[in-house]
Amino acid sequence: MRRARVRPARNFWLAGTRASLVGDAALYLALSWAASAHGGQMAALVLSAITLPRTVLLLLGGAVGDRFGARRVMITGDVVMLAAVLALAVAARTWGTPAWMLLGFATVVGTVDAFYLPATGSMPRRLVSKEQLPRAMALRQAGGQVASLLGAPLGAVLVAMAGLSGTALVDACSFAAVLAVMVWVRPVAEAERPPRAESLLAGIADGVKLAATDPVLRPALLLTAAAAAGLLPAVALLSPLLARSNGWGPGSAGLVAAGQGVGILLAAPLAARLGPMHRIGVGTSLGLALAAVGLAGLTAAPAPAAAIAAAMVAGAGSGVFSCHIGPLVLVGAPDTHLSRVQSLLTLVQSLALVVATNVLGWLANAAGARSAIVVCAVLGCVAGVAGLASTPLRGLRQAGS
Template identity: 85%
Template sequence: MASLGTTDSVVSSPSRSALPRSYLLWLAGTRASLTGDAALYFALSWAASAHGGQMAAFVLTAITLPRTVLLLLGGAVGDRFGARRVMITGDVVMLAAVLALAVARRVWGTPPWMLIGFAAVVGTVDAFYLPATGSMPRRLVSKEQLPRAMALRQAGGQVSSLLGAPLGAVLVAVAGLSGTALVDAGTFAAVLAVMVWVRPATEAQPFPRAQSLLAGIADGVKVVARDPVLRPALLLTAAAAAGLLPVVALLGPLLARSNGWGPGSAGLVAAGQGAGILLAALLTARRGPIRRIGVGACLGLGLAALGFAALAAAPAPAWAVVAAVAVGAGSGMFACHLGPLVLAGAPDTHLSRVQSLLSLVQSSALVVANNVLGWLASAADARSAIALCSVLGCVAGVAGLATPSLRDLRQAAS
């Protein structure tokens, strides 16, 4: 990898050699756990909805609030004590928490205080776990294999998302919240066993123990703010999160309702986006990213913007599904190019802190965008809000192409 801050190359050209067994085992374990988590989150939301919409919102907030507030601390802890150690600790805590939830459900039912307390535990663990797990591909594969490894991770994550909610619905119907929690406990036990076995080839040097965690957080922010590649990459991530993420989850159902299409059509639109993301991730894992990796990320935003425009103008559900596939393909293309760019460009000593900042800008942008776009959809209509997302995606893509440090970034020759 070129020295940090150069604009010639940050990501090595993709290697066609097989990914390490340790990475594939880690990937399988974490994707299985992600599927179990998605199923449990559905069950948790279902249980919370029995207490009314406001309580369901409180439970979701109990997850997102501590996760957002503690993310930077979680990144600093990962760099100080090691990502593997943080992940093992998080898996142990969550295994105990989901087993306790299964028992508590049998004893007390589903009182609001229990649901909120468990959600707060989930959000807190996520704040430390997400930066650590986000840095693991860099620790387990060579730089040449990083783009393919992360594309495969993206594909696995999308499959987990697609399977998680339906699995949760089946488990809730058959075994209730307790049974779903026990299934999730099994996935945590599996990934814990994997993490005990898997050891990174090289563990990054921790930052000096004389430096406090707060100073470590500030140092991570400074590194990103001063770097000519990481700074615009994270700004582009914020714009993408604001423009891409709310469309199908928030605006898709609103569009279906306003057109009288029904919930089935909204579900098909969401499935279309998921299929597009999966297709882009599998294609990148197979063929590798575009050599000008920064340009590839910007072109992904452009493709998603075209999909938004088509979705806003869709006259029937079938056209909306096709448009959603284009949105998903653009989103997947963006993620599969920007993810390796950021991870490869981070200094070895700051891997978890850079990942925590990446997660933080996504979460913060999404919170703002959901409220702004929701207000616009109410004040005007869902099509206007989706059209605004199209404009935002187009502007972000053009701005990225106009930034030399991203536009000129390319994979080094093998």
């Protein structure tokens, strides 16, 4: 009876959280649009008001998720965000979009994210068995990509038709939906929690120590940092610069970015259908290497069509990497440290992305976008080879295989 409920619970949770991502993406576009009316500096401050508290509080959020339970943290976060977006809708309708209001709301979003992201990242492990985890993570990856692709166009339509207030109401509906799902869904088994006598600070230190010393988690986090630094900025930041330098125009740059999304969308459902490689550590490393091949092709592309095809290969490699690294980290983490390991995973990715974006932007200005993309390809290739050379990762197999 209990086993029969697992699959519907997973499916409802997956549908609810992906729907919420669509609403969030639409609202973020509306928020950025409203902030841009106050000038570029204010728009940057609003985005920073989301990123800064999220980054600073992530490790605390992971410790809280392990101490009090991921489901409880998610329900609390959904309640807070539902109240916040409803307040934003009323305030925007009454006062318009003053800068102080946008900054205040962005700070709330970043703070809630710091606690919510580690909790939701650990939920697949709590909802399905280790054998089902790789396919569940692949479905989550595919759903997240679809949500990202749908959210921005939806946000543009909503902003044009209903402004920030109307977009906030739509996002409130998505938070209400995921809140209802979280109230209904319960984990297969409650994970063992750290002792109450342990302080949150000690819990954070324990999580960092585990990740730094574990033979699987340590290289997995390093590969995640390499992927964030080498793969994410390559298409989002550098491909428009490459298109501009080649005289291809903004349409081609958009199609290159779309090609990456298509590649991810092709890889994730395939992994969900067939399952990842039995040697899941090898699959993680090969995904990075495949993405590096795509980036190398992007640097050599003589025309937009070739660049789009190369971006699809890079996206497919990114998708393969994501579909393997997620279950690898979740399976490798102890039950008592699931949220803390997820917070470290997010933190490592965020810091690597921030540093790499600025360094690669400087390099693109100094030596050209093509040279910067070559650096990304080399980084991905080196990381893939290092992963294959890691004995713990190379020997790691899926649960049950």
